[in-house]
Amino acid sequence: MQEKLITPQAAADIVPLAQIKQQCRVDADITDDDALLTSYTLAAVEACQHKMGRPILPQTWEREFDDPALQLPLRCDVTSVVKVTAVTGSAEIDLAAQSWRLAKGCKLVAMGIWPYGSLLVRVRFACGAWPDAAGVPEPIKLWIMQRVATAYANREALAEDGRLIELPRDFVDGLLDPYRSYR
Secondary structure, three states: OEEEEEEOOOHHHOOOHHHHHHHOOOOOOOOOOHHHHHHHHHHHHHHHHHHHOOOOOOEEEEEEEOOOOOEEEOOOOEEEEEEEEEEOOOOEEEOOHHHEEEEOOOEEEEOOOOOOOOOEEEEEEEEOOOOOHHHOOHHHHHHHHHHHHHHHHOOOOOEEOOEEOOOOOOHHHHOOHHHOOOO
8 A cells, every 4th residue: 555645734824833933932023943943833733643643634645555455444534535546457447436435534435346457446535634724623733832832942852861752641642632533
């Protein structure tokens, strides 16, 4: 199975830079660290999505299955399937919507069999838990801001007795619990 991101989400829109600067206690007119704060924000959004097991804002992905089964796992929170293509030894066949269905927002199910001789099935789909940044719950935004502020304040890895340590699970990590996907 191969996967590639076609259209990324607008991650910087989830928490605007002005709000990040306020969280980090950086004056709005000081722009020296804007690129660094933006980088930390993008990393925090990726970490947030990884912890939750789901994308925050809409994005488009394409996934190829080289051993197509009757049920193909997609990402969580699939909002639409854009295109399903069966690739045979000699052709690419776009499949009509009647030949498959989306199940539980995360699986593509064949309504029969894939075309004879299919070597792989390519699925392009859109997914995202919330349609826009305004709909993203405040606890998620707060988690991202806390992670950015921690990274900004501690620009080096945390160390204890000369060993690198992971940030401990705390209140901030608990903010994501209601939004996790356990599929």
